[in-house]
Amino acid sequence: MPNLKRRPTTLYLAGKVSQAIDEALRENRKARSTREEVLVLGAPGSGKTTLMRQLRIIYDPYTVREREDFKPRIRSSVLHALRQLDSLLPAETPSEILKILDSSPSETLISTEDIATLIHDWWSRPDVQNTSSHLSLAPSTTHFLDRILPIAAKDYLPSDTDILFCHMDPSPALVQLDIPFSEGRPFLHCTCVRQSLRSIHQWLPIFGEMSYIIFVFNLNDYEDAEDTRKTFDLWEYIYTSYFTRYAHIYLIINKPSSFAAKLSNTHPLNSIYPDSEVTPDITPAAAQEFLLRRFADRDCSGRRGISRWVVDLMDTEGVRVMMRNLMDELVQTRMVMVCGL
Ligand SMILES: Nc1nc2c(ncn2[C@@H]2O[C@H](COP(=O)(O)OP(=O)(O)OP(=O)(O)O)[C@@H](O)[C@H]2O)c(=O)[nH]1
Ligand SMILES: [Mg+2]
Incomplete structure (x- = not known):
């Protein structure tokens, strides 16, 4: 009696492998034909x-999740924006703001609403606005300082424009x-x-x-x-x-x-x-x-x-x-x- 439960022959296995390769190549060709x-x-x-x-x-x-992932980088972009203004800070700049400038981007000082309000009030002052309008500030600098209050808010979710301006290094x-x-x-x-x-x-x-x-x-x-x-x-x-x-x-x-x-x-x-x-x-x-x-x-x-x-x-x-x-x-x-x- 022939043994029906014989193990597959080498030839049979080679055929299976060949089929699998053909199938993979077909899939690959299909994927390539549907995209440029x-x-x-x-x-x-x-x-x-x-x-x-x-x-x-x-x-x-x-997605909401991806926007959440941008948050820390956007907050350090605010700090980066503030540092751009270093040279125009007047002598009477509040010490809290100077402290922020000395902080590292990983610190969260910028995200507390009190500090954000302080920066916002300082940034909105006519003398600061006037001086900054004569500097060629990067658009991202003015964008992030203009948006500091919503960015510091607890329920903040980055907008498309925030993401467009967000600086990532590297x-x-x-x-x-x-x-x-x-x-x-x-x-x-x-x-x-x-x-x-x-x-x-x-x-x-x-x-x-x-x-x-x-x-x-x-x-x-x-x-x-x-x-x-x-x-x-x-x-x-x-x-x-x-x-x-x-x-x-x-x-x-x-x-x-x-x-x-x-x-x-x-x-x-x-x-x-x-x-x-x-x-x-x-x-x-x-x-x-x-x-x-x-x-x-x-x-x-x-x-x-x-x-x-x-x-x-x-x-x-x-x-x-x-x-x-x-x-x-x-x-x-x-x-x-x-x-x-
Ligand atoms: N106003 C304006 N700003 C732009 C435009 N394109 C890029 N920018 C700004 O230019 C800066 C550099 O743009 P990126 O997109 O980071 O340039 P990149 O080619 O990716 O730079 P690397 O990755 O460093 O090589 C950013 O601050 C952008 O916001 C544009 O068409 N108009
Ligand atoms: Mg780039």
């Missing part, structure tokens, strides 16, 4: 984190987010890495199969030769890298209003580029074009035309409209690639 990889890049401080946070706000709003190594794309291609899988430009040749290959790159360009970098060099070097590296040769690259140009103000007040473009055709009365739009031509000049890849959008990344509605346009463009790019339309 997007890498968000840009020079340090250009606005990558702000863009990723806006995408969360628009497509996958922060920023997370990797932020990823799926956002809906279009019918039949449901996801754009967006990735933003904390970027060390010096090691880009090491980490970029990890994203070797990305379909799209969103490059964030902070217009205000124009006034700092080092920041501008970093931006253009990164741009050139991406454009010429072997690993991005199939990626479509889109440019998001941000901080337009502070750019316009800076251009006409403090740092005219012709003082930065004295050898160019730039005139002292150049308009912000023409100045933007001038800077963008410098991007195009660095494109040695043979790719033509850079799709670009100018947007203030702090403006959620503006980012929503920009993303709609960007997605339309992605769909069209896709159709050209797949169907040659």
Whole structure:
């Protein structure tokens, strides 16, 4: 009699393993066919984190739990904001406020309502408001000081704007987010890495199969030769890298209003580029074009035309409209690639 309870043969097991591998590959192909990889890049401080946070706000709003997690960082952002004002503190600044300035961000002094009221009253004083209006304070500084009372309240839950302004140091190594794309291609899988430009040749290959790159360009970098060099070097590296040769690259140009103000007040473009055709009365739009031509000049890849959008990344509605346009463009790019339309 044959032994019916015989142990499975090697051949039988190999067949099972092979089936499992085929199944895993099918699943993997399916996952890849339902999402497109997007890498968000840009020079340090250009606005990558702000863009990723806006995408969360628009497509996958922060949960109560996640907002709770932001609280300690927002409270240390208040302290950071207060320290920005160190130089304008008048001699008669209440000692409690000076004590807060000397505290470490991990201390909770800032979260007691009494102290918050003290800071609020001091910040609201006409002389302090007057002095601070003549300083070019970061918008996050005024935002957090204006909001100190609600932030110190017991039932405080960070708002979207608080989260947008919240400073994190160091920023997370990797932020990823799926956002809906279009019918039949449901996801754009967006990735933003904390970027060390010096090691880009090491980490970029990890994203070797990305379909799209969103490059964030902070217009205000124009006034700092080092920041501008970093931006253009990164741009050139991406454009010429072997690993991005199939990626479509889109440019998001941000901080337009502070750019316009800076251009006409403090740092005219012709003082930065004295050898160019730039005139002292150049308009912000023409100045933007001038800077963008410098991007195009660095494109040695043979790719033509850079799709670009100018947007203030702090403006959620503006980012929503920009993303709609960007997605339309992605769909069209896709159709050209797949169907040659
Ligand atoms: N007004 C305004 N502020 C912006 C805009 N984009 C970014 N910011 C501010 O610029 C600062 C830097 O933005 P981040 O998003 O942290 O820049 P990042 O590219 O992530 O910076 P790193 O992670 O340090 O490389 C933050 O204070 C933002 O609030 C913009 O379009 N308009
Ligand atoms: Mg960041």
